Amino acid sequence: MSNEAEKQLFELLQELGVSTSTNQLTEIYKETYDNGMIGGPYVWQKEFHDMGFSHKERAIIAGNRVGKTRTAAAEVAIHLTGLYPKWWAGKQFIQPTDWIVAAPTNELCRDILQMALVGGMVEGEKSPDGTGWIPANSIVDYGWRQCGVPNVMDTIRVKHVSGGTSLCTFKSYEQGPVKFQGVARDGVWLDEEPTDYEIYTESLTRTLDKNGLVLFTRTPLFGMSDVIKHFTDGGAGIYYKNVTWDDAPHLDDEAKAQLLSSYPEHERDTRAKGVPMMGSGGVYAVPDELITCEAFEIPDHFRRVCGIDFGIDHPAAACWIAYDADADVIYVYDCYKERGQTAAYHAQAIKSRGKWIPVSWPHDGMIRDKGGGVALKDQYMAQGVNMLGFSARYDDAKGGGQSREPITLEILERMRTGRFKVFSHLSDWFEEKRMLHRKDGKIVPERDDIESATRYAVMMIRCARNFEDEFATKQSSVDYSEYSPLQGF
Numbered sequence: 024m025s026n027e028a029e030k031q032l033f034e035l036l037q038e039l040g041v042s043t044s045t046n047q048l049t050e051i052y053k054e055t056y057d058n059g060m061i062g063g064p065y066v067w068q069k070e071f072h073d074m075g076f077s078h079k080e081r082a083i084i085a086g087n088r089v090g091k092t093r094t095a096a097a098e099v100a101i102h103l104t105g106l107y108p109k110w111w112a113g114k115q116f117i118q119p120t121d122w123i124v125a126a127p128t129n130e131l132c133r134d135i136l137q138m139a140l141v142g143g144m145v146e147g148e149k150s151p152d153g154t155g156w157i158p159a160n161s162i163v164d165y166g167w168r169q170c171g172v173p174n175v176m177d178t179i180r181v182k183h184v185s186g187g188t189s190l191c192t193f194k195s196y197e198q199g200p201v202k203f204q205g206v207a208r209d210g211v212w213l214d215e216e217p218t219d220y221e222i223y224t225e226s227l228t229r230t231l232d233k234n235g236l237v238l239f240t241r242t243p244l245f246g247m248s249d250v251i252k253h254f255t256d257g258g259a260g261i262y263y264k265n266v267t268w269d270d271a272p273h274l275d276d277e278a279k280a281q282l283l284s285s286y287p288e289h290e291r292d293t294r295a296k297g298v299p300m301m302g303s304g305g306v307y308a309v310p311d312e313l314i315t316c317e318a319f320e321i322p323d324h325f326r327r328v329c330g331i332d333f334g335i336d337h338p339a340a341a342c343w344i345a346y347d348a349d350a351d352v353i354y355v356y357d358c359y360k361e362r363g364q365t366a367a368y369h370a371q372a373i374k375s376r377g378k379w380i381p382v383s384w385p386h387d388g389m390i391r392d393k394g395g396g397v398a399l400k401d402q403y404m405a406q407g408v409n410m411l412g413f414s415a416r417y418d419d420a421k422g423g424g425q426s427r428e429p430i431t432l433e434i435l436e437r438m439r440t441g442r443f444k445v446f447s448h449l450s451d452w453f454e455e456k457r458m459l460h461r462k463d464g465k466i467v468p469e470r471d472d473i474e475s476a477t478r479y480a481v482m483m484i485r486c487a488r489n490f491e492d493e494f495a496t497k498q499s500s501v502d503y504s505e506y507s508p509l510q511g512f
Contacts, residue, residue, distance in 0.1 A: 067270050068094045071262075075113035075236055078262040080227065082239040082254040085266035088274060088282065091240040093156075095212050096139035098238065099124060100156035102210060103191055105184035114236060119187035120209035123226065125194040127215050129172040132195050136214060137176050140191065141165075144174060157181055163188055170195075200225050207232040213239050213250075220249040255458055255470045257337070257362075265454045306431065306459040306466055309438045315453075318446040321345045321356060326487035329373065329382045330415070330480030332472050333399050338362040339369045340472035342452070343376055344480045346487050353437060353481060355445040358452045358473050366399065370406035378409060383483035385475070386414040386425060411486055415479040427466065430482050452477075 064072065071094060074081055083091040101107055102120050124140070126132040141162060142154030149167075153159020161182045168177035181189040194202055196218045203225040211226040227237055243251055254263035268274050274282075321327070325345040332340045343357040359372055373382065388400035388410075397405075404410045416425045437443035445452055455474045460467055 064094070064097075065090070065270065065272065067264060067266055068097075069110065069112075071264055072098055072111065072113040074262045077260075079230070079234070079260040080237045080239070080254070080262070082241065082251075082263040083266055084241055084243060084251060084254070084263055086268055087242055089266045089268060089271040090273075091242075091266060092135060092139060092214060095214070095238045095240045096136070096156045099191070099210065099212050100140060102236075103157060103181040103183070103189040104161050105189075106158075106161075116209060118185055119183040119189040121189065121206075122191045122210045122212065123194055123203070123208055123229065124191060124212045125196060125203075125214065125217075125222075125226075127196050127218065129168070129170050129175050129195045129197065131215070132193050133172065133175045136212075137193060141176070141179060149174065151176075151179075168193070196222055203229065205229070208235055209233050210236040210238070213237070215241055216243075216248050216250060223250050223253070252469070257470070265457065305457075306461060307435055307438060307456050309435070311453055311456070313441075314438050314443055314445050315447045316354070316444040318356070318448060321354070322347075324489055325354070326484070326489045327377070327380050328480050328483055328487035329376070329380050330476040330478065330483070331369075331373065331382055331384050331403075332475040332479070333385070333388060334362070334369075334472060338472045339364065340476045341369070341373055341376075341382075342473055342476035342480050343380065344477070344484070344487075346484055350442075352442050352444060353484070355443075355449065355452060355477060357446075358449050358476070360451055360472055366402040367406050370403050370408045373403075373408050374406075378407065379488070380409060381483075381486050381488055382408055382410050383415045383479040383486065384410060385479055388414055411483060415482045417482060418485055427478065430478050431466065434478070434481055 068090065071081060071083060075098070083094060085091040098113075099122055101111070102116055103122060105116065105119075107115055124132075124136045126136050137151075138155060140155045140157050141151035142159075143152050144150065145152045151159075151162060151165065153162060157179070163180040163182050165179045166177045168175045176193050178193070179191045181191065183189045200219055200221040203222055206229070208229040211230060213223065213226060217223050223237075223239075229235075230237055239250060239254065241251065254261060268282075325347055327343065327345050329341055329343045334340065338360050339362070340360040341358065342355060345354045345356055346352075347354070357376055359369075359376075361369065361372070382403070384400055384403075388403075389398050400410055400414075414425070417429070434443060452473050455470060455472070458470050459474055
């Protein structure tokens with residue numbers, strides 16, 4: 024094994040943190056649910072499990088040591104045994120299940136996945152000690168793989184509460200896509216990146232007949248891969264969770280600092296936050312800490328404007344900013360993103376943040392609905408949203424254009440100079456910021472709904488208003504009919 028492989032294995036073993044004395048399924052995922060692993064999963068872990076009810080494909084794109092491997096292992100063990108906790112709101116199987124779990128190599132399959140599910144080997148015996156997620160008394164039988172690596176399991180059979188027996192088959196990506204073909208499965212868990220995207224598609228295919236599940240867990244050390252892109256692109260039945268060290272209460276500040284110092288600087292965002300490693304490809308290549316601030320009550324004299332991205336073929340999003348003109352600082356204080364809803368639904372969400380706040384919108388707001396023939400902008404106006412009378416564009420001093428690059432560079436410069444701040448609780452905003460990247464010098468317009476809304480708001484900051492304006496005090500709308508998009512009122 025190479026030095027790099029040994030390093031990766033050591034880090035993964037540290038992440039796993041498998042108990043050697045007691046079964047994890049009964050001790051950690053107890054019947055009671057509270058806000059921590061002692062008595063139940065973390066909030067983000069429960070959300071991940073719950074989403075299995077409505078989402079066929081789920082991914083955890085995360086930093087090291089946050090618990091992504093143990094989260095997936097816990098779910099696989101629960102489906103194999105049928106031992107569903109009372110708090111479980113995800114998909115349930117009432118009969119024995121058939122699963123594939125896979126890792127990049129046979130060694131990692133043994134030392135990570137096998138260890139997670141059944142524990143280590145009984146000293147002096149070739150049998151599992153049952154210290155993994157599957158209770159020892161639920162393990163019926165197991166087989167071994169002849170692959171040149173000792174103690175690699177091929178299958179385990181697990182007692183299901185229905186009275187039958189579940190099957191779990193271990194595979195490695197070294198075997199190639201053909202080994203992932205075959206019979207229908209109830210679920211597949213892929214840990215880390217498959218060497219061939221076809222491995223993922225074959226795994227997905229195996230679950231179609233049984234309406235099964237696909238789980239994917241990854242620390243994206245090799246950038247925006249095809250599988251990660253599949254999840255970040257989104258779509259029906261697809262869910263992914265970006266998890267950072269801040270989502271892992273078991274890591275205190277001292278532990279985080281110690282871990283961070285052990286990684287090269289160019290790896291730190293990936294290791295701590297699950298940001299795909301893209302080097303200079305990151306659009307907003309500044310640390311989150313540089314732009315984060317704690318939420319505060321917006322002073323009345325701060326000017327506000329909202330930006331909206333309509334979400335014609337992707338989620339609709341909105342972003343609210345407040346501008347401190349005295350300090351020349353922009354604050355992102357709220358955001359919103361929702362897929363598959365009507366203009367009336369989104370309009371209500373926007374108005375609830377302040378009906379008086381002007382709303383900036385992109386040029387596609389003039390696209391007319393195929394059914395009613397009403398432009399998107401006008402649909403929102405009809406719902407009482409305070410839409411600006413023209414689409415987002417620069418003022419005359421900046422050429423009056425609408426291109427993306429200049430405003431992106433302006434925001435980046437503000438970030439670097441401390442003049443752009445984001446409230447710390449806006450996890451969806453930070454998630455998009457981490458994923459936004461360039462390819463061949465161009466910004467990849469994917470998973471950028473809130474980011475786009477942010478740009479539209481910043482671009483039209485000259486139209487921002489505050490509570491000291493007469494129109495705001497009266498909760499009325501401004502008449503923008505006499506406003507020039509280039510010259511102002």
